[in-house]
Amino acid sequence: MSKPETDSTTASGRDPGPAEQAAVRIDEVAVRFRTRKRDVTALREVSLDVPMGEFVAIVGPSGCGKSTLLKMVAGLLKPTTGTVRLNGEKVAGPRHDIGYVFQRAALLEWRSARRNILLQAEMRRMPGEQARRRTAELIEMTGLSGFEDALPHELSGGMQQRVALCRALLHEPPVLLMDEPFGALDALTREQLNIEMNRIWRTTRTTVLLVTHSIPEAVFLANRVVVMSDRPGTIREIIDVDLPAEREYAATLAMPEFASVAGRIRELLGAGAAVE
Structure with a gap:
């Protein structure tokens, strides 16, 4: 387990060199806004480096600013102070080179499922043949084969989320942001999509930032878990997940390493935290 990070470092505690440039760098970020009655600090002094190809999960109490962090990385929200960089470039507005799954x-x-995925290509004016080929690859990768022409109401909730994931990955984004993508699904479907997401990440090696309220989901999927404090949200601790890259669900949850990380997260969040 790592110490709490208060500056921009990689998982090893070093500044990333040229071969290890951070895909995402959040540096001393704070977010403040004014309501009708008072000033509110949503985030304070948040610093985090995510190396290329890493899977990072962010957990914390409800209202601690997890989704706010993703919005800043996407360029949908500007920090009050501090900076956010994507692949070394300062985020100054909405980014079109990321993927976002809600x-x-x-x-x-x-x-249809296929045409919902291709909506991304139409918006980005991708070459038609390239988009169709990539769509076919993603449909096969996510287990949607046979449902390409189904309308959304003909798909289960899990299948609909697979379509949304394909749409987000169509343009091969260097960074994928996921904001509680499996939170509304039943437990079995969520487990199946966790397994699928691990396989997709191992195949694509896309840099992923996942916001979740589920401790088991965070530990199962991530290389590192960022644990946030209550509002004003800051990073309490960043925990390395020392598990094999390929993870079978039941066997992984039974590992002592899994229990150790999950236990530490629960300890940090406290028994009353709004997490699973």
Whole structure:
């Protein structure tokens, strides 16, 4: 387990060199806003480096600023102080080179699964043949073969989220942001998608930032888990997950290393934290 990070470091505690440049660098970020009654500090002194190809999960109490962090990386929200960089470039506005998966799939009801995925290509004006080939690869990768022409209402919740994931990965983004993507699913479907997500990440090696309220999900999927404090949110501790890259669900959850990391996260969050 690592010490709490208060500066921009990699998992090893070093500044990333040229071969280990951070895909995401969050440096001394704070977010403050004013309500009708008072000033609110949502985040304070948050620093985090995510090396290319790493899977990082962010957990913490409800309202601690987890989703706010993702919005800053996406360029949808500007920090009050501090900076956010993607692949060395300062984030100054909405980024079109990322993928974003939300809790709800947000599919267009009148478009088939394939055409919902291709909506990304239309918006980005990707070459048609390239987009169709990539769509076919993703459909096979995510187990959607046979459902390409199904409309959203003909798909289960898990399948709809697979379509949303394919749409986010279509343009091969260097960074994938996931904001509670499996939170609304039943436990079995969520477990299946956790297994699928681990396999997809091992295949693509896309840099992933996942926000989740589920401690088992965070530990199962991530290389490191960022544990946030109550609002104003800051990083309490960053914990290395020393598990094999390929993870079979039941066997992984039974490992003492898994129990150790999950136990430490629960200890940091406290018995009353709003997490699973």
